[in-house]
Amino acid sequence: MSLSSRATLVVLCCLFMLIPSFTTAATEQGLHARSRCESYSFNNGKSFRSCTDLLVLNSYLHFNYAQETGVLEIAYHHSNLESSSWISWAINPTSKGMVGAQALVAYRNSTSGVMRAYTSSINSYSPMLQESPLSLRVTQVSAEYSNGEMMIFATLVLPPNTTVVNHLWQDGPLKEGDRLGMHAMSGDNLKSMASLDLLSGQVTTTKSVNxxxxxxxxxxxxxxxxxxxxxxxxxxxxxxxxxxxxxxxxxxxxxxxxxxxxxxxxxxxxxxxxxxxxxxxxxxxxxxxxxxxxxxxxxxxxxxxxxxxxxxxxxxxxxxxxxxxxxxxxxxxxxxxxxxxxxxxxxxxxxxxxxxxxxxxxxxxxxxxxxxxxxxKKRWARLFFKKSKDVEADQPTVSVDVV
The missing domain is CATH 1.20.120.1770 (Four Helix Bundle (Hemerythrin (Met), subunit A))
Structure with missing residues (x-):
């Protein structure tokens, strides 16, 4: 085996050895002892008896809940946010995943700067978050934006005597034409769901179908x-x-x-x-x-x-x-x-x-x-050698007669 062929085999073997094992490490983020939501005051004068610091995405949920009637008044608060972003908070009355979630969505109009808030029922893992009615009764949907903080306000009516709900929250980029872009598919954006005890305010993480x-x-x-x-x-x-x-x-x-x-x-x-x-x-x-x-x-x-x-x-x-x-x-x-x-x-x-x-x-x-x-180089060398031989073959043979 020639030196060149050996080198070829060695390099190919090295390339095979370079194939990596792509691995990902999932890290869990614990619940911080601090509670920023308790010290927050709303500019519109609204007040809420209960609040909880959500586990990820710089988010907080403020709410009033009447168990007998099922009336849930909420304010979803998302901080450290670019103005060209959208936010969403949802309740899933049927499961712990995204599909079936009844969402409140808000974003800031890129032209007028006016906040838009609406409802959207999620039926797939690739939702367009288009405006649609919810399976829950919802009223007084509105939104605000100020200094990197975006909020959604709404009043929902749950089945009477509901005590625990599965809720989700999310954010993502706002693209050209005020189209809602896909949220990130890694990190905290895949941890933003939990079970919420409406009586105690306790949040329990749930394994995401996502x-x-x-x-x-x-x-x-x-x-x-x-x-x-x-x-x-x-x-x-x-x-x-x-x-x-x-x-x-x-x-x-x-x-x-x-x-x-x-x-x-x-x-x-x-x-x-x-x-x-x-x-x-x-x-x-x-x-x-x-x-x-x-x-x-x-x-x-x-x-x-x-x-x-x-x-x-x-x-x-x-x-x-x-x-x-x-x-x-x-x-x-x-x-x-x-x-x-x-x-x-x-x-x-x-x-x-x-x-x-x-x-x-x-x-x-x-x-x-x-x-x-x-x-x-090998082809050129072979071609040059061939031409040299052709030239030598074309040279006339000179014979010298010795007298």
Whole structure:
């Protein structure tokens, strides 16, 4: 085995070893002993007998509750907030998750600066938070904003003698045209739900269904990053660079096939598993990320089928098959990497995920650049040597007669 082929194998092995184990650490945030809500006074003169500092998102809930009638008067208070944000507080009368929540939503109009407050019934994990009636009777819905603090006021009527409710609170960015953007899918935004005892004011954390969804999405991200985003490019490089060394023929072909088929079927399982789970538990929407994923499955399947139609090396149509197979392969790689970054932007798992994947892709790209340079030099050397031999062959033979 030549030195160059050994170097190729060593670098490919190193790339395999660089595959990281993407892990996330979930940290629990305890309830602070302080109670800021008790010292807060409202500018509109309203007063509330009970209040509680919510566990996350710089939020507080003030309320008056009459158990006999079920009338609940609330003021949801969110501090340390940009004016270009929206807030929401909700009660879920049917479960502890997001689906089924009856929400109060508020935001500040970007043009007039006037606060808008309305109701929205949440029926999926990807809600648009459009205005809609609630299953609960609600009146006197209003909102205020002042110095980074946003508040929602409302009066709700619960079933009489209700003592404990499941409530949720959330915030997110306000986009162009006063469209409500997606809230963050990590950190405190996935911890903002609890059970509230309306008599004692005690808040008890509940396991969020959102966390199960987050776990599914994280597994989806890990599997597809490893399969489409790492194994696929390595398989392409094995075919492009290793086949130039006769000693590695047909080893390069088997490495190529193993990487591509493993990557494809792993990605297929990860993608379909996520799709099935989300279809059963959420109102899944079609996004560009989803469309590209489906396109990748189709292109990958065509690549596998094309192996059955691969002509022999000396067949006259082999060059056309090579052109098709290589072009489709490069398209799959480009779309895969783009879609992984698209997925990371949706998941928002933290910068370490993107840094880790970017590091691996840069290592793969750097290796590819080095190999392209070496191959270019090798082709030039071979061409120069061939031309030199041709020139020598064309030189006339001079014979000298010795008298």
């Amino acid at each position: 966390r199960n969804m987050l776990l599914v999405k994280q597994i989806h991200a890990i599997v597809n990053a490893l399969s489409w985003g790492i194994l696929m490019p390595i398989g392409v490089m094995a075919a492009r660079y290793m086949k130039n060394y006769e000693v590695l023929d047909p080893t390069w072909f088997y490495i190529h096939v193993v990487c591509q088929t493993t990557g494809y079927f792993s990605g297929l399982i990860g993608g379909l598993g996520t799709a099935i789970y989300m279809a059963r538990h959420t109102g899944m929407r079609t996004t560009l990320h989803t469309v590209i994923g489906l396109l990748l499955f189709a292109l990958g399947f065509l690549q596998i089928l094309s192996l059955k139609a691969r002509p022999n090396k000396d067949h006259k149509y082999r060059k056309y098959w090579n052109w098709y197979h290589h072009t489709m392969g490069y398209i799959v790689i480009v779309l895969s990497i783009y879609n992984i970054y698209k997925g990371l932007s949706i998941l928002q798992p933290g910068s370490i995920w993107k840094i880790a994947y970017t590091t691996i892709i840069c290592c793969i790209a750097a290796f590819a650049v080095v190999m392209e340079i070496l191959q270019f």
